[in-house]
Amino acid sequence: MPNPQFTKPWHGVPRESIHWNPSVLEEACIGCGTCVTGCSRLVYRFDFERKKPVVVDPLNCMVGCTTCANTCPAHALVFPPIESVLALEGLALVRHAVEDDLQSRHDILASGVPVPHPDRIITLAVRSIDKPGGDVLRVVLAPVKVGECFCEFAPGQYIELWQPESSHLSRSYSIANAPHGDGSITLHIRRVDGGRFTQWAFDAMKVGDTLKARGPLGSFTMRSPADVPLLFIAGGTGLAPVLALLEQQVNFAPDRDIVLLWGMRQATDFYAIDVLQQLVARAPGLRIFLAAENLQRPAVDLNAIHFVEGSVLDAMAQDVSLPGQRDIYAAGPPVMLREVAHALDSAGVAKTRVHMDSFGV
Numbered sequence: 001m002p003n004p005q006f007t008k009p010w011h012g013v014p015r016e017s018i019h020w021n022p023s024v025l026e027e028a029c030i031g032c033g034t035c036v037t038g039c040s041r042l043v044y045r046f047d048f049e050r051k052k053p054v055v056v057d058p059l060n061c062m063v064g065c066t067t068c069a070n071t072c073p074a075h076a077l078v079f080p081p082i083e084s085v086l087a088l089e090g091l092a093l094v095r096h097a098v099e100d101d102l103q104s105r106h107d108i109l110a111s112g113v114p115v116p117h118p119d120r121i122i123t124l125a126v127r128s129i130d131k132p133g134g135d136v137l138r139v140v141l142a143p144v145k146v147g148e149c150f151c152e153f154a155p156g157q158y159i160e161l162w163q164p165e166s167s168h169l170s171r172s173y174s175i176a177n178a179p180h181g182d183g184s185i186t187l188h189i190r191r192v193d194g195g196r197f198t199q200w201a202f203d204a205m206k207v208g209d210t211l212k213a214r215g216p217l218g219s220f221t222m223r224s225p226a227d228v229p230l231l232f233i234a235g236g237t238g239l240a241p242v243l244a245l246l247e248q249q250v251n252f253a254p255d256r257d258i259v260l261l262w263g264m265r266q267a268t269d270f271y272a273i274d275v276l277q278q279l280v281a282r283a284p285g286l287r288i289f290l291a292a293e294n295l296q297r298p299a300v301d302l303n304a305i306h307f308v309e310g311s312v313l314d315a316m317a318q319d320v321s322l323p324g325q326r327d328i329y330a331a332g333p334p335v336m337l338r339e340v341a342h343a344l345d346s347a348g349v350a351k352t353r354v355h356m357d358s359f360g361v
Helices: 034-038 067-071 083-089 092-104 196-203 236-252 273-282 312-317 334-346
Strands: 044-047 052-055 120-133 136-143 158-162 171-174 185-190 210-217 230-235 258-266 286-294 305-309 327-332 354-358
Touching: 034 044, 034 067, 083 092, 083 334, 136 196, 158 185, 171 185, 171 236, 185 196, 185 236, 230 236, 230 312, 230 334, 236 258, 236 273, 236 327, 258 312, 273 286, 273 305, 286 312, 305 312, 312 334, 327 334, 334 354
Parallel strands: 230 258, 230 327, 258 286, 286 305, 327 354
Antiparallel strands: 044 052, 120 136, 120 210, 136 185, 158 171, 158 210
16 A cells, blocks of 8 residues: 555645656566666565566655665656656745745754855835736846945856745846946746735736845856857746847947747737847847747837747757857757757757757746
8 A cells, every 4th residue: 555654745736636757667677676676665576487577556656756666677658758857847936835844943953064155135116016927027137235246146146045034945037138327137937927026026026025136147158259149038027038148249240140939828928029029129139030829910110030839949940050050059948948959959959059048936
């Protein structure tokens, strides 16, 4: 019988609703019994007559664990795609359960080993809040104290924010602009169903509020020589770090050959067209393609901004010059980035030319 110790809800999700357990490929199995004796959760039993392992208690299996398959000498064990677990980890319910577990066991789980880090914690004030789309906030934060800012950040980096008067862990957001002289930074905050921080941001945050911020963090920064053409790929609010990199390039090399592919579900979801139009007006070498799965062309002149029906991969497929010999910078949901990585790998693009930045809830 399944062990209640192992079948309790996984980060708030009922274990019986999660399809995660091994299957035995009997034609490949050599009957060594390594999986049976090696699994401390008693997922398997051994059929001594047939000399084969049998999956008896699949709910005992630890979600995400593939140790038995990794150690099987005959490669006779298979698991469902790990994407099924990754999809669960993206749910606010799961993220919050992990956060609450960490907080409740703080005294046990807190590391006692000090790790030096170069980032700083400062206080920023909300200067402005813009709602360019139904599910996105464009927030500008500014230093509270003169000289106390993230003035030296590199475009493409992110910061962590703490919700005021809350015990929740910090949330990470990419900076959507290149450094400005006043130390201000722009963030794109996407509403997450059930998200704690985003619920506060959309329903309660106001101009003048102050937040603790840590940073700058991350290595999704420009690494390409000035003479190399660029391809930026963004999905959803993954546009934020890409915008920072684009602004950087427009400031220093407006004639550089640059293509941006930005994907959304609906054409009406593109929330930063005004910023993109400003960049296009300053950069003769910049071409922009907006890919929407449900395309409804806005009744507005978008100049050099073009609409494509489908995904960013569809947009890339429609231009035979892409990816070409470009260096590629991609940011967005993990699922999209995995698809992009697979497509680029299939196209023979060298991994050294591809730089990716993934974001979460």
